[in-house]
Amino acid sequence: MTATFTWDLPMDSTAAVIARQHVRDVASTTSDVIDAELVASELVTNAWAHGRGTGAITMTITVAGDVMRLEVCSDSDGSPHQVASSDESPDGRGLLLIDKLASDWGHVRRGARLCVWADVQCL
Numbered sequence: 001m002t003a004t005f006t007w008d009l010p011m012d013s014t015a016a017v018i019a020r021q022h023v024r025d026v027a028s029t030t031s032d033v034i035d036a037e038l039v040a041s042e043l044v045t046n047a048w049a050h051g052r053g054t055g056a057i058t059m060t061i062t063v064a065g066d067v068m069r070l071e072v073c074s075d076s077d078g079s080p081h082q083v084a085s086s087d088e089s090p091d092g093r094g095l096l097l098i099d100k101l102a103s104d105w106g107h108v109r110r111g112a113r114l115c116v117w118a119d120v121q122c123l
Helices: 015-026 036-051 094-101
Strands: 002-009 057-064 067-075 104-110 113-121
Touching: 002 015, 002 036, 015 036, 015 057, 036 057, 036 067, 036 094, 057 104, 067 104
Parallel strands: none
Antiparallel strands: 002 057, 057 067, 067 113, 104 113
């Protein structure tokens, strides 16, 4: 059975908190949602920090079996890029974290919107 949920989040600093609550609500029957909450928070924070701020952030959660797919879309001209783990920059660590916590992740462009997705195992 597959279930899909979609929300528009504000393009501001409250978006990550709201996203984590949505993950908890959707995954209330699973025993481990900490990784999914962290991935959602990172994806939404990146959308807010790197988006154009011209519209809402859209978060979609699809649960299929023991996998939760988190997809976050926002208006953006850029594309996600990971920094090297040896890089001394304080920025750019979010995608490294997503790479470690998600079983897979990627991005797709839908017109002016950049959508970044990650699959997280939920037991």
